[in-house]
Amino acid sequence: MNDLILATHELQEQFTEKSVLNNLSFELYRGRFLSIVGENGVGKTTLIRIILGQLKPTRGSVEFFPNRKAVKIGYVPQFRNIDDEYPLSVKNFVALSFAHSVVPWLQPAERKRLDAVLDETELTKLQNEPLGRASGGEKQRAYLAQALALAPDLLILDESTASLDPIAKEQLLRLVRKLNQQTGVTVISVTHDIPLAQQFSDDYLLLQPNGYQFGPIKQLQVSEYQGGEQHV
Numbered sequence: 001m002n003d004l005i006l007a008t009h010e011l012q013e014q015f016t017e018k019s020v021l022n023n024l025s026f027e028l029y030r031g032r033f034l035s036i037v038g039e040n041g042v043g044k045t046t047l048i049r050i051i052l053g054q055l056k057p058t059r060g061s062v063e064f065f066p067n068r069k070a071v072k073i074g075y076v077p078q079f080r081n082i083d084d085e086y087p088l089s090v091k092n093f094v095a096l097s098f099a100h101s102v103v104p105w106l107q108p109a110e111r112k113r114l115d116a117v118l119d120e121t122e123l124t125k126l127q128n129e130p131l132g133r134a135s136g137g138e139k140q141r142a143y144l145a146q147a148l149a150l151a152p153d154l155l156i157l158d159e160s161t162a163s164l165d166p167i168a169k170e171q172l173l174r175l176v177r178k179l180n181q182q183t184g185v186t187v188i189s190v191t192h193d194i195p196l197a198q199q200f201s202d203d204y205l206l207l208q209p210n211g212y213q214f215g216p217i218k219q220l221q222v223s224e225y226q227g228g229e230q231h232v
């Protein structure tokens with residue numbers, strides 16, 4: 001697969017106190033798994049907000065191929081614990097992505113897609129359990145299933161493994177990589193976890209205070225990464 005899904009052209013975001021992104025230009029091909037890394041405050045979330053259309057860049061642009069409307073985006077947020085008493089089952093939580101939202105009212109095609117996505121995210125056995133009682137890794141898989149329910153072309157993980165235990169982190173990224181390879185969904189993953197990025201990505205984008213680097217993940221020099229605090 002050799003076609004582009006998006007390209008950024010000389011992006012710059014000027015906040016009152018500081019400017020980030022440093023005329024950022026990179027191209028992302030369909031089916032690739034891109035990890036965005038860099039120390040705290042370097043502009044990773046700002047870039048994601050620009051890609052999502054929530055923030056207008058001060059300079060430059062993001063181009064989608066063939067156009068923005070044709071690229072469906074799924075978003076997996078950073079893990080936040082869900083209360084033990086949260087009333088929805090895993091299945092009903094995932095089904096919130098559909099217009100009809102509660103399982104008995106799903107259209108047959110939605111019901112079929114729900115079953116498929118529960119299977120893809122290894123939640124079939126847990127589907128009738130209350131989400132509040134699930135483990136951190138299972139809850140995060142439910143967010144992943146929600147993001148996948150509408151069959152996105154581009155899946156964005158925004159520090160989605162932060163706060164999970166090391167085994168759940170690896171399981172989640174392994175699963176995302178498997179889906180990326182099986183279905184061809186393009187992935188952008190913002191992470192502070194360099195070893196996991198190296199294990200599962202094709203490309204990297206390292207944002208730095210005064211520049212950036214973009215390339216195949218095997219070219220990422222760990223010494224150039226200043227590190228960043230894990231969000232806990």
Ligand SMILES: Nc1ncnc2c1ncn2[C@@H]1O[C@H](COP(=O)(O)OP(=O)(O)OP(=O)(O)O)[C@@H](O)[C@H]1O
Nearest residue numbers: 015016018020039040041042043044045046047228
């Ligand atoms: N709306 C805003 N107004 C002013 N400054 C902002 C705004 N949004 C972000 N910033 C600043 O811009 C810089 C980049 O923020 P951003 O959240 O993109 O960094 P990040 O790389 O995602 O950091 P982290 O790894 O800590 O999540 C930070 O210094 C932040 O304080």
